[in-house]
Amino acid sequence: MDAGIAGIKGIGQKKAELLGKRGIKTVKDLLYHIPRDYESECADVKIKDLRENEKCAVTGEILRAPVLRRIKGGRTMASFHIGDETGAVEAVFFNQPYMRGLYKAGQSVSVSGTVKRVGARLQFTNPHVCAPGARSQGIMPVYPLTAGISQRTMRAVVKAALEKHADGIADVFPAGFREKHGLCDINYAIKNIHFPRDEEALRASKRRLLFEELLLFNAALLSRETDRAKNAFRISSGEGTRRRFLDAFGHAPTGAQLRVMREIEEDLAGERAMSRLLQGDVGSGKTMPAFYAMFLCASAGLQSAMMAPTEVLARQHYENAQKILGRFGYNIELLTGSSSAAQKRSVCENAAGGLADIVIGTHALLNGGLRFANLALVITDEQHRFGVNQRAALETKARAPHVLIMSATPIPRTLALILYGEADISVIDEMPPGRSAVGTFVVPESKRADMYGFLEKRISEGDQVFVVAPVIEQSDDDDMISSERIYGELRARFDRTALLHGRMRQDEKNETLRKFRDGEYDILVSTTVIEVGIDVPDAAIMVIENADRFGLAQLHQLRGRVGRGKKKSYCFLMCENKTERL
Structure with missing residues (x-):
C-alpha cells in the first residue's frame, strides 16, 4: 500500500507528478482519494429532444471529419458534428488535439455529457465518446481533480489500482467488532466507495469509512487531551x-x-x-x-x-x-x-x-x-x-x-x-464603535449598467472599490468572468483602475496594494488573493463576479474587506440571474 503510484497501469511520470499535487503519492493515497459525488448513467435521447444544461447521451454518425483549430492562449479546439434521424449537434473538445485522429466521418459513436448553449445552438463540451453500447453502466464516481487530470483518467487509474490491490488493505477492525457494529470489511468498502455495485453497497461503504474515521479521530483527541493536561505551561497574570x-x-x-x-x-x-x-x-x-x-x-x-x-x-x-x-x-x-x-x-x-x-x-x-x-x-x-x-x-x-x-x-x-x-x-459578537453592517445585494447581469453608475457616484465622493473575479484568464469552455476581462472593461470607463492576481511577483503585488491603500487607485480588480489580510479603510464597495461560483466562507471573507471604516459600505453579488443559492 505504501508503494509509489508509478507502478499503476496508466500512470507515467507526468501523471504521477500531477496527482502528487493533490497529495496522491502512494497506492494507499490513490485508493483513499474518495469521490466527492456520483453520477448515474445518462439517459439516451434523440438530438431533437436535447435540452440546455441536461446530462444525456445521443447515438449517431459523425457527419464530417473532425476539425482542429488553434484558439486564444495557445490552446486547441477539436470538434465534429454527430447526427441522427432527428437532427445534428456539435461536440467540442478543448485541449484534446488527439480527438481529430481518433474519429472519422461516417463512424457510429455515442456521445454523453452536459449540453450547453453557445449562442443560438446547443453543443456538448468535452463529452465522453465511445462506441454505441460501450458506455459505462451504473453509478460512476466523480473525483476532486487537479489541472491535467480528467475524470476519465482518474476513474481508469483508480480502477487499475483496485484490480492490482483488490484485497491488500489490512482491516483495523477484527471480524467480531465489524459484526457487532454492522460494518462491512475495509476492502469491500474501498471497492464500492469508488465503483458501487448498487446504492446499498454505496451506503454500506460510506458508513464503514465514516465510522472508522470518527473512531480514530476521537482516539486521537483523547490522546491529545492527556498531553494537554500533563505538560501545560502555566502563565499567571492580573x-x-x-x-x-x-x-x-x-x-x-x-x-x-x-x-x-x-x-x-x-x-x-x-x-x-x-x-x-x-x-x-x-x-x-x-x-x-x-x-x-x-x-x-x-x-x-x-x-x-x-x-x-x-x-x-x-x-x-x-x-x-x-x-x-x-x-x-x-x-x-x-x-x-x-x-x-x-x-x-x-x-x-x-x-x-x-x-x-x-x-x-x-x-x-x-x-x-x-x-x-x-x-x-x-x-x-x-x-x-x-x-x-x-x-x-x-x-x-x-x-x-x-x-x-x-x-x-x-x-x-x-x-x-x-x-x-x-x-x-x-x-x-460586538463590533468596535463606528463600524456598521455591510449592505449586501444580489445584482443580476441586466442591472450591471446601473451598478456601474452607482460606482461612479461613490468614487466621486472618495470611496474605493474592490472587484473580485473567480479566474485570471477567460476560458472558451467556461462562462466565468475573468479578472483580465473585467479589468479591461472597467479600465475603459474608470482611469484609476489596477489589476492584482496571484501570478504577479510578490514585489509587484505589494506595490499595487500600497498604491491602492494610499488612494492612487480607485478600483482594484483581483482574484481571491485579496480574500484575507487587506485593510483599506476607504474601500467601501465590494463587487464579486460570478458570486454563485464561490463558497460561503469565501463570500463572507471577501465581504469583510469593506466596512472597515466609518463609511456606509456595500457588497454586490453579481450573477446572470438571481439564484436560490445566493
Whole structure:
C-alpha cells in the first residue's frame, strides 16, 4: 500500500507528478482519494429532444471529419458534428488535439455529457465518446481533480489500482467488532466507495469509512487531551498586566474583547494547555485578544508563533505587533516565503536560541529547520485556509503548546467540535464603535449598467472599490468572468483602475496594494488573493463576479474587506440571474 503510484497501469511520470499535487503519492493515497459525488448513467435521447444544461447521451454518425483549430492562449479546439434521424449537434473538445485522429466521418459513436448553449445552438463540451453500447453502466464516481487530470483518467487509474490491490488493505477492525457494529470489511468498502455495485453497497461503504474515521479521530483527541493536561505551561497574570497591554494598544476594548481576554487569562493559568477557537466577524477585533495572549507569554519569558495564510496578512500582523508589543522591548520576527536566505537563517537562530519572543509568518513557519527554545503559544489566523496537518505541524514544534485558532467564518458549535475537538469557543459578537453592517445585494447581469453608475457616484465622493473575479484568464469552455476581462472593461470607463492576481511577483503585488491603500487607485480588480489580510479603510464597495461560483466562507471573507471604516459600505453579488443559492 505504501508503494509509489508509478507502478499503476496508466500512470507515467507526468501523471504521477500531477496527482502528487493533490497529495496522491502512494497506492494507499490513490485508493483513499474518495469521490466527492456520483453520477448515474445518462439517459439516451434523440438530438431533437436535447435540452440546455441536461446530462444525456445521443447515438449517431459523425457527419464530417473532425476539425482542429488553434484558439486564444495557445490552446486547441477539436470538434465534429454527430447526427441522427432527428437532427445534428456539435461536440467540442478543448485541449484534446488527439480527438481529430481518433474519429472519422461516417463512424457510429455515442456521445454523453452536459449540453450547453453557445449562442443560438446547443453543443456538448468535452463529452465522453465511445462506441454505441460501450458506455459505462451504473453509478460512476466523480473525483476532486487537479489541472491535467480528467475524470476519465482518474476513474481508469483508480480502477487499475483496485484490480492490482483488490484485497491488500489490512482491516483495523477484527471480524467480531465489524459484526457487532454492522460494518462491512475495509476492502469491500474501498471497492464500492469508488465503483458501487448498487446504492446499498454505496451506503454500506460510506458508513464503514465514516465510522472508522470518527473512531480514530476521537482516539486521537483523547490522546491529545492527556498531553494537554500533563505538560501545560502555566502563565499567571492580573489586572495590572492587562492594563499595561491596553494602554499600549491605544483604545478601549469592547465588552466582547474584554470577555475573551479574561477567558484567555484563565486558560493560560490553568492546568491544561489552552485549546480555544476564537470566532468573530471580519473587523470585529480578534487581533486584540490574540496579541494579548502573545503579550502574556512574552511577559513570562516564553515564545509565541502566529501563522497567517498570506504574506500580506502576516506582514500586516508583524507591523501591528511591532507598534504595540515592540514598545515593551520584545523581539518580534517575520518569516515568509519571500524572506531572504540570510533573514530565514537569522530567524531560525534567534528562535532556537530563545532570542525571538514572537515569530509571525506564513506557511514558512512549518519549515523543518525552525526550532524554538520554549514555544508556549501557537496562533493560527484565518484557520479555514490551512489544512489540519498544517496546523498540527506547527503545534508539534512545542511540547504541549497553548493553541488559539482564529476564524471570521461562522461555525456552528456542533461542527466546531467535530473540526477542533474539545476546543473552548469564544465569540466576539460586538463590533468596535463606528463600524456598521455591510449592505449586501444580489445584482443580476441586466442591472450591471446601473451598478456601474452607482460606482461612479461613490468614487466621486472618495470611496474605493474592490472587484473580485473567480479566474485570471477567460476560458472558451467556461462562462466565468475573468479578472483580465473585467479589468479591461472597467479600465475603459474608470482611469484609476489596477489589476492584482496571484501570478504577479510578490514585489509587484505589494506595490499595487500600497498604491491602492494610499488612494492612487480607485478600483482594484483581483482574484481571491485579496480574500484575507487587506485593510483599506476607504474601500467601501465590494463587487464579486460570478458570486454563485464561490463558497460561503469565501463570500463572507471577501465581504469583510469593506466596512472597515466609518463609511456606509456595500457588497454586490453579481450573477446572470438571481439564484436560490445566493
